[in-house]
Amino acid sequence: xxxxxxxxxxxxxxxxxxxxxxxxxxxxxxxxxxxxxxxxxxxxxxxxxxxxxxxxxxxxxxxxxxxxxxxxxxxxxxxxxxxxxxxxxxxxxxxxxxxxxxxxxxxxxxxxxxxxxxxxxxxxxxxxxxxxxxxxxxxxxxxxx
Numbered sequence: 001x002x003x004x005x006x007x008x009x010x011x012x013x014x015x016x017x018x019x020x021x022x023x024x025x026x027x028x029x030x031x032x033x034x035x036x037x038x039x040x041x042x043x044x045x046x047x048x049x050x051x052x053x054x055x056x057x058x059x060x061x062x063x064x065x066x067x068x069x070x071x072x073x074x075x076x077x078x079x080x081x082x083x084x085x086x087x088x089x090x091x092x093x094x095x096x097x098x099x100x101x102x103x104x105x106x107x108x109x110x111x112x113x114x115x116x117x118x119x120x121x122x123x124x125x126x127x128x129x130x131x132x133x134x135x136x137x138x139x140x141x142x143x144x145x
Contacts, residue, residue: 004122007129007142008079014132015072022072028064032057039064075128082121089114 001009026039037057089111126144 003141004125007139008125010137010139011075011079011125011129011132013137014135015076018068019072022065022068025065028066030061030064032061037061078121078124078128082118082125085114085117085121089118 028039031038032054034054034057037060123144126142129138129142130144132138
């Protein structure tokens with residue numbers, strides 16, 4: 001498994017865990033009210049929330065389940081673009097590699113363009129993964145080279 005493949009597998013685990021937690025949580029939207037959180041179902045009256053600072057309540061409310069699910073969906077879409085581009089580049093290379101021995105400048109230009117797209121999306125994935133760097137399993141080698 002390549003370094004990028006390992007990072008992608010780890011990133012999927014993070015998204016899956018976040019999605020599971022978001023779907024298990026009280027549905028949003030959430031709002032902060034003083035030291036409490038207000039959800040779509042009503043005010044949360046839990047002792048854990050009774051003493052949290054207002055700034056923390058506001059932060060938690062901004063990351064309600066709907067927000068978390070939307071962010072995961074967007075990040076997975078970037079991964080999907082990367083996987084499609086990588087497959088297209090690989091398929092294109094395999095299709096033309098032995099067909100006619102063609103190493104024309106047009107073919108080489110197309111191959112370089114495919115590589116550039118894949119590389120750009122890989123950098124985007126590395127940036128997304130770095131947002132989870134405080135979690136178990138993160139590897140410093142995944143930081144953008």
